[in-house]
Amino acid sequence: MISKKHKKISLLLAMLLVANWAYTADTHTINHLFELNKHASLYTPRTVTELQQIVKQAAQEQKKISLVGADKSQGGQTISSDKQAVRISLKNLNRLLMLDLAHKEVTVEAGMTWAELQKHIVHHGMAIKAMQSYDDFAIGGSLSVNVHGQDILYAPLITTVKEIKIMLANGNIVTASRTENSDLFSAAIGGYGLIGIIIEATLSLTDDVLLERHATLIDAHELSNYFLTHVKNNPKTCFYSARFSMGSNDLLKKALVITYEYSNQHNQSLFALASPTKDLWKKPLIELTSRVEIIKNWRMCLESLYNNMPQTISRNNFLNYSIETLPQERADSYNILQEYFIPYNQINAFLDYLKIVVQTYHVNLINITARHVPQNDESMLSYSKQDVCAFVLFINVDKNRHAYQRVASWTNKLIDKAIACQGVYYLPYHLLGTQEQLEKTYPRFQEFVQLKRSYDPQGLFSNALYEKYT
Numbered sequence: 001m002i003s004k005k006h007k008k009i010s011l012l013l014a015m016l017l018v019a020n021w022a023y024t025a026d027t028h029t030i031n032h033l034f035e036l037n038k039h040a041s042l043y044t045p046r047t048v049t050e051l052q053q054i055v056k057q058a059a060q061e062q063k064k065i066s067l068v069g070a071d072k073s074q075g076g077q078t079i080s081s082d083k084q085a086v087r088i089s090l091k092n093l094n095r096l097l098m099l100d101l102a103h104k105e106v107t108v109e110a111g112m113t114w115a116e117l118q119k120h121i122v123h124h125g126m127a128i129k130a131m132q133s134y135d136d137f138a139i140g141g142s143l144s145v146n147v148h149g150q151d152i153l154y155a156p157l158i159t160t161v162k163e164i165k166i167m168l169a170n171g172n173i174v175t176a177s178r179t180e181n182s183d184l185f186s187a188a189i190g191g192y193g194l195i196g197i198i199i200e201a202t203l204s205l206t207d208d209v210l211l212e213r214h215a216t217l218i219d220a221h222e223l224s225n226y227f228l229t230h231v232k233n234n235p236k237t238c239f240y241s242a243r244f245s246m247g248s249n250d251l252l253k254k255a256l257v258i259t260y261e262y263s264n265q266h267n268q269s270l271f272a273l274a275s276p277t278k279d280l281w282k283k284p285l286i287e288l289t290s291r292v293e294i295i296k297n298w299r300m301c302l303e304s305l306y307n308n309m310p311q312t313i314s315r316n317n318f319l320n321y322s323i324e325t326l327p328q329e330r331a332d333s334y335n336i337l338q339e340y341f342i343p344y345n346q347i348n349a350f351l352d353y354l355k356i357v358v359q360t361y362h363v364n365l366i367n368i369t370a371r372h373v374p375q376n377d378e379s380m381l382s383y384s385k386q387d388v389c390a391f392v393l394f395i396n397v398d399k400n401r402h403a404y405q406r407v408a409s410w411t412n413k414l415i416d417k418a419i420a421c422q423g424v425y426y427l428p429y430h431l432l433g434t435q436e437q438l439e440k441t442y443p444r445f446q447e448f449v450q451l452k453r454s455y456d457p458q459g460l461f462s463n464a465l466y467e468k469y470t
C-alpha cells in the first residue's frame, strides 16, 4: 500500500521533474539557437535590389529569413531554429538619404547605426531624440524593438518616427506612417522583424544642446514621489536615470537620482563628438562589482561622489557611448539584461519583491537602474500603455545549466510580480516568459500574429521569439 505521504512525495517529484524538463528544454533551445547562429548563411546586401532578390529567392526555396541589426538582442530574436534559414544584415544599407534642417528631419537606410547617424548630424547642430543608452545599435534593430532611452519626453522610439519603408514577404516595398498603411506602422515598429524588412526610416531630430549633471541620493521608496515632483515636472530636465544600492547592507534601500538639465553655458568646444569609449576607466569597476562583494557595498558611495562632480556635456556626447565600456562575456560567466516596466504607484511593491528575489536566489547584480518611459501605445506590442518606471537589471550568470535554470526560475516569479503590479517585461532579452505571461503583458500579441500571417502567409520572416510563442 502506498501511503498518502508517499503519494504526495511522488507527485512533488513528478512536478519537479516536469519543471526541470521544461527548463532543460529551454536552455537547450537557446544553446541550439546560438549554435545555428554561427552556421546560418549571413547575407549583407549592398542595394535594395539585391535585398529584394535574396527575399524572393528565399521565398521560392521556402526558406525562413531572420533579420539582423547590430545583433545585440540576447534571446535569439535574430535567429531561426530552421536549419535552412538565412540571416540578412542591412549593415551595408546604411546611407543618409535626406537631412532636412528646416524641419529637423532625417531619412536613413535602416542598417545605419546611431553612432553613424550622430557623425552625420553633429556638425549641423542636430541630435537624436530617442535611442538606447549606447549607440552601437542599428536603427532597423532599434525600430523593431521600439527602444527607449533616458530622455524623459522622447520615448519610446516610435514617437519620433514620421514614416518607414518596409519590404514585405512578397518583395514589394510600401511606406507606412500614422496615415498610410497604419497597421504596418504599428506592427513593424516593435514587431521584432516579423512583419517585413524596415529598409528606411524618417525620424525627427532635435537641437544639440549643453546639459549639466545633478545627482541626489534618496531613500529608494521615495523614488516615485521624487520623480513625479522634482524630475518630471521640472521643465529643465532632459535625461533622467536612478541607480540603486546593491550591497548586502543596503540592497535596494537607496537610489541615486541623476538628471541632466538644460544649461545656459555656450562653450562651443563641448559640442565636438568625443570618443564613444570615453569612460572606459569605469569598466574594471563595474566588472569588479560582479566578482567582489565588498565593491557592491562601496559602489553607491563611489557613484554618489562621482556623479556629484560638476559635468557639462552636449546631448550628442551624452548619447555617444559604446557598449564596449560595459563588461563583456568571460570564460566562466556572461552578462544578461532584463527590464520591467512598472506603473509609478506600484514601484515600491515591485522593489520589495525584487529585493527578496535577489536575496533568495543570490542574483549577482552588476547594476540596477531606473528610467522613465512616457505613455504610448502606438506600437501593437507596446510596453508603456501608461507612464512607467523602467527597471533595468544587469546580471552576471555562471555558464552552467544549473545557474541558467535558477535565472529562469526567479525570472518567471518576477514577471508574475510585474503582472500583479500591472507592469510589463521587455522582449529583446532571454525569452524566459511563458506563453501566458507574454499574452498577459502584450494583450495584442494574437492580433499581431494574425496581421503578420496576413502579410506573410508563408511565414518567411521568423526568429526564436516567433517560434517560441506561436
Ligand SMILES: Cc1cc2nc3c(=O)[nH]c(=O)nc-3n(C[C@H](O)[C@H](O)[C@H](O)COP(=O)(O)OP(=O)(O)OC[C@H]3O[C@@H](n4cnc5c(N)ncnc54)[C@H](O)[C@@H]3O)c2cc1C
Pocket (backbone or CB within 6 Å): 066, 067, 068, 069, 070, 071, 072, 073, 074, 077, 078, 090, 110, 111, 131, 132, 133, 134, 136, 137, 138, 139, 140, 141, 142, 144, 145, 146, 147, 148, 149, 191, 192, 193, 194, 196, 197, 198, 199, 323, 326, 337, 428, 463
Ligand atoms: C548592452 C545593452 C544595452 C541596451 N540598452 C538598451 C536601452 O537603453 N534601451 C532599450 O530600449 N534597449 C536596450 N537594449 C536592448 C536593445 O535595444 C535591443 O536588443 C535592440 O534590438 C538592439 O538593436 P540591434 O541593432 O542589436 O538589433 P538586433 O538585435 O540585431 O535586432 C533586433 C530585432 O530587430 C529585427 N531587425 C533588425 N533589423 C531589422 C530591419 N531592418 N527590419 C526589420 N526588423 C529588423 C531583428 O530580427 C530582431 O528581431 C540594450 C541591449 C544591450 C545588449
